[in-house]
Amino acid sequence: MRVVVIGANACGAKAACRVKRLRPDAEVILIDKDDLISYGACGIPYYVSGDVATENALRETSFHVVRDEKFFTSAKGLEVLTKTLAQEIDREKKRVKVKYLETGKTEEIPYDKLVIATGSIPKVLPITGVDLKGVYTISSLHSAIEIKEKIAKGEVEKVVVIGAGYIGLEMAEAFADLWGLETTVLEYFPQVLPQSLDYFTARIVENHLREKGVKLVLNARIKEIKGKDGRVVGVETEQGYYPADLVLMAVGVRPNSELAKKAGLLVSPQTEGIVVNDRLQTSDPDIYAGGDCIEVRHLITGKKVVMPLGSLANRQGRVIGTNIAGGVATFPGTVGAFIMKCFDLAIGGVGLTLRQALAEGFSADYALNNQTERSHFYPDAKYAYYALIYDKKTTRVLGFQAVGPATDGT
Known part of the structure; x- marks a missing residue:
């Protein structure tokens, strides 16, 4: 065979x-x-x-x-x-x-x-300037190698990340945290991680990003990516102009x-x-x-x-x-469980958000809870925040979200 x-x-x-x-x-x-x-x-x-x-x-x-x-x-x-x-x-x-x-x-x-x-x-926005030098998507490991080499050579001071999904936020952390670059994140929707979190958990992430020095622009309407001599120089939006030596497009x-x-x-x-x-x-x-x-x-x-x-x-x-090979195995489907790190936060979720559940016709509601990620009396215990999405008619659990400190598990 x-x-x-x-x-x-x-x-x-x-x-x-x-x-x-x-x-x-x-x-x-x-x-x-x-x-x-x-x-x-x-x-x-x-x-x-x-x-x-x-x-x-x-x-x-x-x-x-x-x-x-x-x-x-x-x-x-x-x-x-x-x-x-x-x-x-x-x-x-x-x-x-x-x-x-x-x-x-x-x-x-x-x-x-x-x-x-x-x-x-990777999806690419249908706007002017996406083909300029210095505009990237994470299409392969080669793209990442090129980005890292460009930064290491001192060719980048300001970065604009388009999209606040998994890749967008993780790359924003990479740019701002280790490299100390001036980093702006532009997100079309009124919150970060719009496909994964609801507004009440997303706000925690947004505040944390701003505390870490990331400029976060929500409801961003991008008009074009500006260039000079074939190289990117910034991003024009309805809200304003954001200069950039490097633009990362992370829109799905x-x-x-x-x-x-x-x-x-x-x-x-x-x-x-x-x-x-x-x-x-x-x-x-x-x-x-x-x-x-x-x-x-x-x-x-x-x-x-x-x-x-x-x-x-x-x-x-x-x-x-x-x-x-002749065996029997099946893949029945998924509930879309994910977990990620964003600076000092760990973010996870599974199932539907409240917004998605309502759109699917469920009689959905949510419950919020916060508690320390370890016993409250333990030194350095920190609060984590949880959201449970459920169907009011059937009490069926539809989704779960968690945002809290990224620890080493000790």
């Missing part, structure tokens, strides 16, 4: 290794257009900040072995093709057309089972499902995610998909959503690998 896996990060690498572990006789080919593979993308802000010293640290196992091409070949028994772009899938002939980016040559690789783990693509991602769509696989017009069943098979039973490029079931609403979280991608890779 030959298994071809397109995409060598969280989902793809996990699926490939799982197949080989369960079926040592299988030939497994792992393909990726990048030369840096199997890295922890969630750790990119901490690499930029310096908390993670090197880019290789994001690619290491717990035994500090770098998960590079040699690792997957020698330790896992895979064939690895980096700098290789999957261009087309011929489902009838069961072949993948690839292009070797270093030479420009193309080849068709046959498969018995195929895995699509093509991830997501969309599924990278074009390859699947081109192959005639079912892709949702609503979410843009590849449609899969609970075994993570696509509309072609010999082709599986997982990670940021698929849609999944939200277990609270029952609706299909895109949930680009590395934790889910790893689980989905394991499910895919088990099923391809």
Whole structure:
């Protein structure tokens, strides 16, 4: 059996290794257009900040072995093709057309089972100036390396971050905390983390950001990114002008499902995610998909959503690998649990926010509580704040949010 896996990060690498572990006789080919593979993308802000010293640290196992091409070949028994772009899938002939980016040559690789783990693509605002030098998205580890090198050379004094979601806030901390850069965060909505928190927990985060010296602009309406001689110099909004040597656009991602769509696989017009069943098979039973490029079931609403979280991608890779190897595994859906750090705060949540619950038709309400994160009599005990979202008619718990001090757990 030959298994071809397109995409060598969280989902793809996990699926490939799982197949080989369960079926040592299988030939497994792992393909990726990048030369840096199997890295922890969630750790990119901490690499930029310096908390993670090197880019290789994001690619290491717990035994500090770098998960590079040699690792997957020698330790896992895979064939690895980096700098290789999957261009087309011929489902009838069961072949993948690839292009070797270093030479420009193309080849068709046959498969018995195929895995699509093509991830997501950062969204870019439809405004003037997004193509200026100094305007970035976190599209890969290469982007982070370039940003860090630019700052280290002293080329950046002022940063504007567009978007106050997970990546936006974590990168704002990296810029302001370690590097001491003048940092402004522009958010379209009237609160930070608008898809994850309600206003009553978001306010705690907003106050903390301002205490740490971040200039936070809510309800921001961006008109254009200004440039001079091809380089960014600032961001123009309806509220005013914000000078910048570097602009980071963190306004969300969309599924990278074009390859699947081109192959005639079912892709949702609503979410843009590849449609899969609970075994993570696509509309072609010999082709599986997982990670940021698929849609999944939200277990609270029952609706299909895109949930680009590395934790889910790893689980989905394991499910895919088990099923391809002849086992039985399912991925029923998600409640969207997350946790993150923002300066001295730990922020977590699961399920629906109050706003989302009301929009879904629940008779929703919320309860707030605050208490110390350890026994109140213990030295340095600090308060954390909690919100429970529930349905008044059924008493069903719909969501939970927590904001409190980021401690070492002692």
